[in-house]
Amino acid sequence: MTGRIFAIASGKGGVGKTWLAITLSHALARAGRRVLLFDGDLGLANVDIQLGLTPAADLAAVVAGRVALRDAVVRIGGFHILPGHSGSGTLASLAPAALEQLLAALRAAPAYDTIVLDLAAGLDRPVRRMAAFADRLFVVATDEPTSLTDAYAVLKLHAADARTRNTAIVVNAAATRAAGERTYQTLARACETFLGHTPPCLGIVRRDDHVRDAIRRQTLLLERHPNCPAAADVEALAVSMDARG
Ligand SMILES: Nc1ncnc2c1ncn2[C@@H]1O[C@H](COP(=O)(O)OP(=O)(O)OP(=O)(O)O)[C@@H](O)[C@H]1O
Ligand SMILES: [Mg+2]
DSSP states (O other): OOSSEEEEEOSSSSSSHHHHHHHHHHHHHHTTOOEEEEEEOSSSOOHHHHHTOOOSSOHHHHHTTSSOHHHHOEEETTEEEEOOOTTOHHHHTOOHHHHHHHHHHHHHOTTOSEEEEEEOSSOOHHHHHHHHHSSEEEEEEOSSHHHHHHHHHHHHHHHHHHOSOOEEEEEEEESSHHHHHHHHHHHHHHHHHHHSOOOOEEEEEEOOHHHHHHHHTTOOHHHHSTTSHHHHHHHHHHHHHHHHO
16 A cells, blocks of 8 residues: 555545545554544544544644644544544634644654545645645545536546545445446546546445444444445455555
8 A cells, every 4th residue: 555644535525435434444443554543624523423432632632732643542443533623613724834733743643554534525725735645535426416526626636736646536325336336437537538547446335324324323334234235345445445555
């Protein structure tokens, strides 16, 4: 696996980034990686909410210098989470220099070989900066036309910002694997035509009601429903990340 910092973005909101970031972090930890999941949705953090965590310290305290990064992490399912701070105006409007400091602290964190950044929807400055900072960018799309258009916008801006082709596409909530493959092909064709390159498909995650159940119960899918289709698909994603090198 090239690099160790992976950002998960989408453009359109509500396509499953946060759930995927959590479940992928869990799968990678189960495969033996030392994983930190960073809630990079600086305005409306919700990793902690999906998991029912009540962290003692959060990102706001780290940014303010009151708490060291290693003291702010929460441990769950064999991986660590640096929670965000929902609704914090301070973080949403984080000064560029403070964001750089935070990213440098992440890059330097010695305890982890894998860092997953769960990004906010949209294309605001911090989102673009974190996407460009990551070693690899995974763009999540569903079969909704708006999701595809917005995923394309992220891929296009990223190509301009980072000038690298370190991107891959994840199709989430696909009705079937074949339907997910068609969704990928639609997005891939637009990239090939207008950007001149085709990001690979990291994987397809099927739509599965167990996901909603795990989130409603604020539990990890791989613990609550280890044998459901979405669990198998995310585990395959984790393997695919390793295999791509
Ligand atoms: N594979 C799936 N099958 C069924 N439902 C799913 C799947 N993935 C995500 N969902 C549903 O989508 C909802 C939104 O997920 P999530 O909050 O992770 O999206 P998001 O992209 O992080 O949203 P935001 O842009 O607001 O941060 C979840 O509550 C869940 O019910
Ligand atoms: Mg989210």
